[in-house]
Amino acid sequence: MSAQTDYKFAGWAGDAPDSIEGKLKWIEYEPKKFAEDDIDIKIQYCGICASDISTLSEGWGPMKDAYPQIVGHEIVGEVVRVGKDTKNGIKMGDIVGVGAQCDSCLKCHYCNKDQENYCSGGMVGTYNGKFSRTSEGSKSWGGYADYWRGPSHFAIPIPEGMDPAEAAPYLCGGGTMYTPLVQHGAGKTAKNIGIIGLGGLGHFGVLLAKSLGCEVTVISHSARKKEDAEKLGASHFLITGDDEAKAFKGHERSLDLIICSSNAPDMNMTAYLSLLRPGGNFILTGVPETGKISDISPFSLIMGNVHIGGSLIASPATLKEMLALVAEKKVHPWIKKWPMDKVNEAVPDMVAGNARYRHVLVNVKNGGKL
Template sequence: MSSSTDYKFEGWAGYDAKSVEGNLKFIEFEPKQFAEDDIDIQIMYCGICASDTSTLSEGWGPVGDMWPQVVGHEIVGKVVKVGKDTKNGIKEGDIVGVGAQCDSCLKCHYCNKDQENYCSGGWVPTYNGKFNRTSKDSKSYGGYANYWRGPSHFAIPLPKELDPAEAAPMLCGGGTVYSPLVQFGAGTEKCKNVGIIGLGGLGHFGVLLGNALGAEVTVISHSSRKQKDAEELGAKHFLVTGDDEAKAFKGHERSLDLIICTSNAPEMNMAAYLSLLKPQGNFIFVGIPETGKLPEITPGQLIFGNLHVGGSLIASPQQLKDMLQLCADKNVKSWIQRWSMDKINEAIPSMIAGNARYRYVLVNEQNGGKL
């Protein structure tokens, strides 16, 4: 297996939906065939993302013939092999990161506009996907592993100022909120006031990055339990919804230019949340609930306020580069808790129980990761 290298590709895999309960198994697996624009990474760190648990639990749908599944798409490690057509100036020994996307067609309109995350011809997730541009139909494997192989175009060299463990969750969680923040001009004259619904893994990045971009950030949360954290992260305001959003938002109408919703449920009082937006304001979903349902919205709520409701996917490679540089320049630090990768079957249930403040990062000590 992997005969062209002197190392094996091994990782923690799920075999069914019960694996998310702490039943991952350490296996050897076959990566994609090495292409000339690929690299191999010796994994040092990998963040745990809610996408990982929703995939393993089949909350987003059946995994089917894609079991066994090695998840993880917040990967940081050292480059140990490069092809002759490697992109981004990457060379052996570099520390790079890989996020939630590992390939695209690289030739469609969107790929040519630095929007590979909206590729028309072959978006490939870092796990639970299949390659089609090279090594066609080979399965993509994620970062709960000792090595990763894939296209160098989607590997981002880390600024030296960043702690690589803190950078890991930025590659999905950070990028997911950074993308709409910059798209809608957070910190500019047209978008000075930003609201973040939910102070979890994504929400804490929303506060950090919104603040770094120069916006005035308001956190909207069900209780006051995390208010001190929000203020330490850089939030200027904190709204507690309790069980009556309409009552809680009285006096705060038309105070926000942009709301990024990281935590949503079908029973959300959208009329109340939309009342917080100024005319021409944007309400953007970034979290995908396992219910798959949208809270009730009426056309009148949008028309009379000139409001816009939409969604945003992960960041593109260029956005990830820009975000990581912003974090380096502004000394932005993820709030992380490190777990030995050998304790993954303890870390995953703890993550699901809501214990993370605010991201868990798996540490591969054998590959040089630091606990």
């Protein structure tokens, strides 16, 4: 399908919202035109992210002409083609990963400050995006596939000795939690960290905060995941039940930083903000199901000197830093491997909430190991 290659670009695509019910179809497709700073990756592993589900199901809005869509942005595999202007010292045969972003303008103020994820021209998603810097208008295709093509700038070498299957979900889920942790001083100025929601993102939050030397409190609706939280390294577990204000009595001003990975609706923000010490930050990485956060009294912010913010995905530099840390400290995510040809079983299992805590597709024919 692509000039100058002896392999075809093909993958598991959704063509309607019900594709998440186990109706993904194998298709061939034409990738972007190869640019001299591009690489091709023979995909061996790809994590399943909640973003994949939200995209395919139209939970994040109508797809219109975006179908068919091959999702997947936690990609790890072997480099099988390089352009003459390849970045990051990447060469043939290297094992590299690609996260949720695959391009940006690479010229603006933010791109020049290792903040490509906040590019003034807009980031290009690894799937459901459109390239503009090269191959203008070409569609970006994700990692539930045999091969991936895109700019080498956004490919991250996987540290030697790190399990590539474990590296895959770090590239989006891990990076999404690591970014606000380091931005807001985890392990330095922020020693006591709260993680709201122990799901795919939240479990990374616990692992990474612990690896940065923090004391971690998991905040969850019920006691169902208390044992998991403790095994992951959490020191405390707060159960909100249906009354956060009551649940948090006696815990006021106990945390320096709270990262909310939950999408729970109607959170009592005044109660959550009471957990923060003066100067503390409440950072959203998950989006409430209502699409908005509940009413916040300005006095909660003013009297407590607390702050509410948000954080997107990680930049390439941040991903590289995070992978070096977890490789050194041997921080292992909780994953379940699925053969990629069982994707129509793995995705519904993810939708059903059975992941503890990340599913990873393994492309066995490309050298992935189950």
